Amino acid sequence: MLDGFSFALLGRDGGARLGEFRTPHGVVQTPAFMPVGTQGSVKAMRHRDLEEAGAQIVLGNTYHLYLRPGDQLIARRGGLHRFIGWPHPILTDSGGYQVFSLAERRKIVEDGAEFRSHLDGSLHLLTPEGAVDIQARLGSDIAMALDECLAYPATRDVAAYSMERSVRWGGRCRKRLIAIRAGDAVGVGITNPGQAQFGIVQGGVFQDLRDQSAAATTEIGFEGYAIGGLSVGEPIDVMYGIVAETARRLPPTEPRYLMGAGTPEDLVECVARGIDMFDCVLPTRNARNGQLFTSEGRLNIKNARYAEDDGPVDPACRCYTCRTHSRAYLRHLYLAGEMTAGALNTLHNLSFYLDTMRRIREAISFRTFDKFRQEFLRSASRLSLDS
Amino acid sequence: MLDGFSFALLGRDGGARLGEFRTPHGVVQTPAFMPVGTQGSVKAMRHRDLEEAGAQIVLGNTYHLYLRPGDQLIARRGGLHRFIGWPHPILTDSGGYQVFSLAERRKIVEDGAEFRSHLDGSLHLLTPEGAVDIQARLGSDIAMALDECLAYPATRDVAAYSMERSVRWGGRCRKRLIAIRAGDAVGVGITNPGQAQFGIVQGGVFQDLRDQSAAATTEIGFEGYAIGGLSVGEPIDVMYGIVAETARRLPPTEPRYLMGAGTPEDLVECVARGIDMFDCVLPTRNARNGQLFTSEGRLNIKNARYAEDDGPVDPACRCYTCRTHSRAYLRHLYLAGEMTAGALNTLHNLSFYLDTMRRIREAISFRTFDKFRQEFLRSASRLSLDS
Numbered sequence: 158m159l160d161g162f163s164f165a166l167l168g169r170d171g172g173a174r175l176g177e178f179r180t181p182h183g184v185v186q187t188p189a190f191m192p193v194g195t196q197g198s199v200k201a202m203r204h205r206d207l208e209e210a211g212a213q214i215v216l217g218n219t220y221h222l223y224l225r226p227g228d229q230l231i232a233r234r235g236g237l238h239r240f241i242g243w244p245h246p247i248l249t250d251s252g253g254y255q256v257f258s259l260a261e262r263r264k265i266v267e268d269g270a271e272f273r274s275h276l277d278g279s280l281h282l283l284t285p286e287g288a289v290d291i292q293a294r295l296g297s298d299i300a301m302a303l304d305e306c307l308a309y310p311a312t313r314d315v316a317a318y319s320m321e322r323s324v325r326w327g328g329r330c331r332k333r334l335i336a337i338r339a340g341d342a343v344g345v346g347i348t349n350p351g352q353a354q355f356g357i358v359q360g361g362v363f364q365d366l367r368d369q370s371a372a373a374t375t376e377i378g379f380e381g382y383a384i385g386g387l388s389v390g391e392p393i394d395v396m397y398g399i400v401a402e403t404a405r406r407l408p409p410t411e412p413r414y415l416m417g418a419g420t421p422e423d424l425v426e427c428v429a430r431g432i433d434m435f436d437c438v439l440p441t442r443n444a445r446n447g448q449l450f451t452s453e454g455r456l457n458i459k460n461a462r463y464a465e466d467d468g469p470v471d472p473a474c475r476c477y478t479c480r481t482h483s484r485a486y487l488r489h490l491y492l493a494g495e496m497t498a499g500a501l502n503t504l505h506n507l508s509f510y511l512d513t514m515r516r517i518r519e520a521i522s523f524r525t526f527d528k529f530r531q532e533f534l535r536s537a538s539r540l541s542l543d544s
Numbered sequence: 545m546l547d548g549f550s551f552a553l554l555g556r557d558g559g560a561r562l563g564e565f566r567t568p569h570g571v572v573q574t575p576a577f578m579p580v581g582t583q584g585s586v587k588a589m590r591h592r593d594l595e596e597a598g599a600q601i602v603l604g605n606t607y608h609l610y611l612r613p614g615d616q617l618i619a620r621r622g623g624l625h626r627f628i629g630w631p632h633p634i635l636t637d638s639g640g641y642q643v644f645s646l647a648e649r650r651k652i653v654e655d656g657a658e659f660r661s662h663l664d665g666s667l668h669l670l671t672p673e674g675a676v677d678i679q680a681r682l683g684s685d686i687a688m689a690l691d692e693c694l695a696y697p698a699t700r701d702v703a704a705y706s707m708e709r710s711v712r713w714g715g716r717c718r719k720r721l722i723a724i725r726a727g728d729a730v731g732v733g734i735t736n737p738g739q740a741q742f743g744i745v746q747g748g749v750f751q752d753l754r755d756q757s758a759a760a761t762t763e764i765g766f767e768g769y770a771i772g773g774l775s776v777g778e779p780i781d782v783m784y785g786i787v788a789e790t791a792r793r794l795p796p797t798e799p800r801y802l803m804g805a806g807t808p809e810d811l812v813e814c815v816a817r818g819i820d821m822f823d824c825v826l827p828t829r830n831a832r833n834g835q836l837f838t839s840e841g842r843l844n845i846k847n848a849r850y851a852e853d854d855g856p857v858d859p860a861c862r863c864y865t866c867r868t869h870s871r872a873y874l875r876h877l878y879l880a881g882e883m884t885a886g887a888l889n890t891l892h893n894l895s896f897y898l899d900t901m902r903r904i905r906e907a908i909s910f911r912t913f914d915k916f917r918q919e920f921l922r923s924a925s926r927l928s929l930d931s
Binding site: 210 | 620621
């Protein structure tokens with residue numbers, strides 16, 4: 158086991174797992190939701206807002222940080238934690254997803270992904286080894302292996318070829334990190350010797366490919382395992398099925414991370430299927446667009462029905478936004494284009510997500526998770542108040 | 545004296561005055577700086593940020609709130625304090641300045657100012673009585689009389705004509721408020737019976753006109769007096785001269801408010817000339833553009849020299865931004881277009897302004913204001929670090 162990172166399973170209730178992992182920057186209780194801090198900042202949030210909302214870990218996007226301000230500059234600052242002033246755990250992705258979704262004129266070859274920056278058109282090559290080195294410089298507590306992100310839908314052949322390449326890339330990432338840990342890459346400028354590395358299971362919507370990928374990825378051996386390439390447009394039942402079947406093929410002693418999901422209902426449903434970690438831009442992005450998650454359902458604050466509504470966004474919520482402001486005021490701020498609208502809405506949505514995780518952990522520890530799950534899904538929480 | 549509002553002069557040091565005024569929503573220590581909350585929100589700030597920075601009162605813009613969400617809607621919410629969730633004092637302007645600077649196709653007649661909304665082109669007439677009624681519905685603690693805002697430069701004849709109209713409008717405003725207080729305007733829907741009203745001295749850069757205006761305005765009789773129409777492009781020495789001469793013609797027992805000023809140096813210089821209250825968009829607007837006020841001078845955070853600067857914005861500042869983040873990180877956030885840049889920069893600039901006011905009050909109470917003033921001006925504070 159890596160010095161600096163460890164995972165402990167503290168309880169189970171059905172398929173749901175209660176646990177915690179330790180990192181050089183502190184402990185994270187699982188199941189955990191990680192707010193997305195794309196460019197070294199969770200949009201519209203200050204770090205203390207995140208702490209207040211209950212965030213124990215945030216995600217940073219390697220693609221963005223590599224391009225601006227640059228991983229070398231961040232390493233010279235002592236790493237990402239010190240650069241951004243966030244003393245708690247950080248997970249970084251590999252950069253692959255943004256290369257596939259954001260960069261211009263990308264070309265995937267066996268060596269890696271060639272792409273042009275969306276900022277200035279400059280040419281870059283992201284290899285598995287490079288993704289490891291960049292994240293070593295950033296010094297996140299958990300680094301992700303580079304995988305190929307498959308478009309949906311894809312044929313079985315394409316999915317198989319892509320999955321196999323992701324396995325090869327995963328092996329190269331692991332080899333590179335082991336070399337770094339052994340001191341064979343002194344020029345890299347690592348900033349967090351206790352950094353853990355997670356492998357990623359791919360295979361699209363084909364369960365046999367997922368099984369092969371899970372076997373090969375666990376064979377390589379990482380400190381944790383992610384399920385990638387879901388929540389990309391496939392039917393929800395297909396996603397839930399893949400998550401359930403894939404999770405059961407991962408080592409029970411390591412954390413399991415479902416990348417890029419999801420709605421509040423997705424979190425509850427995938428915890429039930431054995432997932433320990435989540436990240437998603439939904440609560441932050443939708444907040445900036447005026448969509449708020451509440452215990453009574455989703456609402457869109459720009460709706461005229463809230464113009465004279467003196468009540469809080471969510472009567473069950475104890476966040477600063479709900480304690481201080483009315484729907485009427487939040488609607489006014491949104492329509493007036495005040496940036497504080499984005500900040501107050503984001504603070505609420507993240508509080509709702511993180512409070513949901515807290516309630517999930519509590520329910521597992523009391524072994525009442527199934528009851529919680531049924532009530533959560535029966536509540537209006539999957540419905541829109543404004544539909 | 546109006547029930548609900550009172551001003552007490554607690555000390556003097558040369559021309560500088562230490563005081564406090566009481567309002568239905570609490571006490572404000574003077575000299576005071578009022579952050580500008582244009583649309584019911586100080587841009588990029590949450591209310592608790594303002595409290596933390598030391599704001600005791602904020603300014604709301606009647607023009608904006610009248611057009612959106614509307615003073616009638618705000619009155620139905622119980623007034624501006626309750627609508628926006630700010631329990632502390634609020635001053636509202638009359639709306640005149642924005643009509644003159646922002647509205648389209650404005651036409652000034654003796655009855656008032658006809659204009660079209662900058663939002664939707666709708667036609668409106670802002671009369672002195674209307675400005676009083678709107679502010680009565682908003683329920684601010686201090687309402688401003690409607691004045692005519694003179695463009696700079698202006699001839700003496702134009703300035704005289706405009707000043708005389710402002711005096712007539714001031715008289716009508718006072719008459720209307722007295723009627724409201726006497727219960728003769730039951731349909732208005734007032735939300736703060738303890739609202740005070742300040743008159744405004746005009747007269748451009750012509751001291752004899754300023755003297756006439758001061759005499760006529762104090763003759764009408766208000767709970768406080770403002771000096772308007774300065775900081776609009778005239779030379780700084782002219783402004784300081786007008787402030788000094790006009791302030792000495794105002795009643796020593798009432799608060800004096802210099803509208804729309806200014807730089808940190810302006811605050812210190814005009815306190816020395818007997819001013820008790822200030823408002824200005826400079827700290828908030830410049831923050832969003834990356835200009836930061838510090839004890840060592842102004843700096844522009846986008847400057848390349850800060851790319852690897854691990855120090856705080858201002859080593860002498862104790863605000864959250866300076867306690868938590870480096871110049872290098874703030875520069876990154878600004879260049880990356882993160883809205884948190886605006887929030888962190890604004891929090892610092894307002895903290896600097898409000899801390900300057902706190903130091904001014906302390907210096908007056910210790911009768912060391914002149915020494916403070918000399919040191920403040922000798923420091924780099926009027927210089928740019930990036931020039």
